[in-house]
Amino acid sequence: MCAGESSAPLTAEQIEQLRSAVADVSREVRQLSTRVGELADVLKSVEPDRSTPADDPPPKAKRQNANSAGHEEIALIVRPLPELAMAAVAETALRGMPGVKQVVSIVRADDQARFELEVSTDADLIAEMRTALPVAFEVTESGSDEISVDLKWAWGAET
Secondary structure (H helix, E strand, C coil), X not given: CCCCCCCCCXXXXXXXXXXXXXXXXXXXXXXXXXXXXXXXXXXXXXXXXXXXXXXXXCCXXXXXXXXXXXXXXXXXXXXXXCCHHHHHHHHHHXXXXXXXXXXXXXXXXXXXXXXXXXXXXXXXXXXXXXXXXXXXXXXXEECCCEEEEEECCHHHCCC
């Protein structure tokens, strides 16, 4: 409806239909919320134990591309990400890390994503990722301006 237009008053039947629709949507949202909680519990149960430190973690990369504000840009290549939702999980985790000041860009191709990040120069990106990501990973390459990691999704683990 545009400004200045008047609308006809709703009938009692229309109001009742709206109330019913709101109740249906509310019920669906509660069910979805319960399901998300259940899925989070399942994820926690299959998540690898992070209490043990990784074997020979790579040293914190010495980065040379710092700016005067104490921030620098670094590329993070994350794989495998066969589903778009997995890339979203990685992005959400990165955005919540204290050392990541900004996710500058994301390029997803095939089963990987390249995140261009603005990070604090004193941030230990790998350590923060071990805490923030909901899945274990292995650093495959670590340079001054690019880091590559392979995620270890539970369904890909050998038994």
